[in-house]
Amino acid sequence: MKVLLYAEAKRLLSRSGIGIALKHQMEALKRVNVDFTLAIDDDYDLAHINTVGPGARFVANSCRSKNIPIIWHVHTTAEDIRNSFLLSNIYSKYAKFALRKIYSKADFLVFPTRYTMNIVRKYGVKVEGEVVSNGVDTQFFKKNEEKARQFRRKYGLTGPIVLCVALPFKRKGIHDFVDVAKRLSQCHFVWIGSKGLASLLPRDVREILRNPPSNVLFPGFMPQEELVGAYSAADVFFFPSYEENEGIVVLEALSCECPVLVRDIPVYEDWLQDGVNCLKGKTNTDFEKAIEKLISDKNFANELGKMARKVALERDLTIIGEKLKRIYEEVLEKHGKKDE
Template identity: 50%
Template sequence: MKVLLFSEGKNLFKKSGVGKALEHQMKALELAGVNYTLDPDEDYDIAHINTIGVLSEKILINSKKKGKKVIVHTHTTYEDFRNSFLFSNYLAPFIKRRLIRMYSKADMLISPSEYTKNVVLSYGIDNKIEVVSNGVDTNKFNCNNIKKIFKQTFSINKPLILSVGLPFERKGIIDFYNLAKRLPQYDFVWLGAKLNIIPKKIKKILNHKLPNLKFPGFVSDEMLISAFCEAAVFLFPSYEENEGIVVLEALSSKTPLIIRNIPVYKNWLSHKENCLKSQTFEDFIENIDLIVNNKVDVKKMVENGRKIAEERDLKNIGIKLKNIYGEIYEEEIQ
């Protein structure tokens, strides 16, 4: 059994969650001993498609014509496409029609969370959907024996409030900026690739100088892990996620976590058990104070968070994917 892992526009998406998800799939399949290729011209038995572009649909159609089973990963939804790129809100209805067409043609769908599964089902799609986390490399995102170089490199002298992600309005970057403005006693750093296809109001934030706010852009894995390990708080104010790989990385690194209270985290992240959840802007301020000044059991939270990350370790994800492939492959050869 050989699997085609296909992701369109690798150069565009390599610094995004979809790019990270593909990396995770590759590592997970290697750990599980599953043979895979990234080249659609090679022979394969199952196509596992991660994107919804023109080439992705072509791979889907050609695979079906050849009698091969096709899995489409539902990384993209109408809800998470909005408030991201320039013109994303204008394009979102077209994207929704496109993803419905592609998802409906698949033999099986994989969603990264129960929340995303329910969103996809709400579109009227009735394909079988398996839920498999995007996973995290818990060996990599581990603060034991790592070089703590981030604060020194970026001249961080105050408690570090960290966030990671593409600088989209949907990710909560405006709130992050306003928190930095409100809380000069902390250093705020947002890591993530700076793109040309973002609205002017976001570019204005990225270019506006606050003494306690930095936007270093995309950094190496070594620098990223150091940032997690040196942060007082990982603050992720995103309004819409399908899972949030950076949340898993924070949990794995035992970085105290503050998130927005949105539906995707229901049933697996709990307030004061493994994170702090914020409903309002003032909640974020209060929750930062609770963690930085040890007014909550931070040790319990990060230990519980690490257990969640270990459940979603890539070795476990590889086993789940292998079982799904095996099930669909058996259908193919019968």
């Protein structure tokens, strides 16, 4: 069995959730000894597609003509297109119709969460599918005090750190992050994420990046090695996103035992429990109070971090690799192709 792992514009997407998900798939398949290729002109038995652009549609049509089964990984919904880049809200109005047509080309769908599955089912997509987390490398993303010290020294951070890792989109809650930072001037608020798409962002977001409050830092993109230090140094991982299909950065923070604070949105309902392995809030006042509690009550914060690690371990890449391998084998069998 040889699998094509496909994502178009890999260089552009390398710093996005889809790009990281592709890397996770590669590592997961290596761990369970599944042969894969990234080259569309290679020979392969099954295609695992991660994007929805013209390249992905070309690959799907090519596979259909060659009787090669297609698994489509649902990373994109109309809902998570909104409030991202310029004109994204206009595009999102038409996206669900295009996505319904695209995902219906698949033989099998992989959803990162039950929430995403329910959304796509409402589009009218009836293709068989299964929920499989994007996963996290729990051995790499592990609390590291030395890397935490290095991170603090590099950015001159001496007080409590409130961290977020995301592209600077309105949908990710950047305005709320800054508003809460203004209320908690005693804390350092650090938002890590590529600013390479700044020209495509609305004017108000560009203004935040140019002139942040004095206690807010936007260091831009950060390699994963340094990210471990950021998660390890942070007192709170504050992720005020309004819409997610899972949130790989949330998994990374959980894996590093960093106390996590998220917006109370449906995507987390069946795997993150408020007060058990995270804290949830609906308003900026909720977020302010939760951050104050995590900073003042270290015993509670540490216990939350330990429980968070357990959630991550259930989504380790080895487990994800085993699930993907089983799905590949079942799809090949149903397609009349035996695993060789």
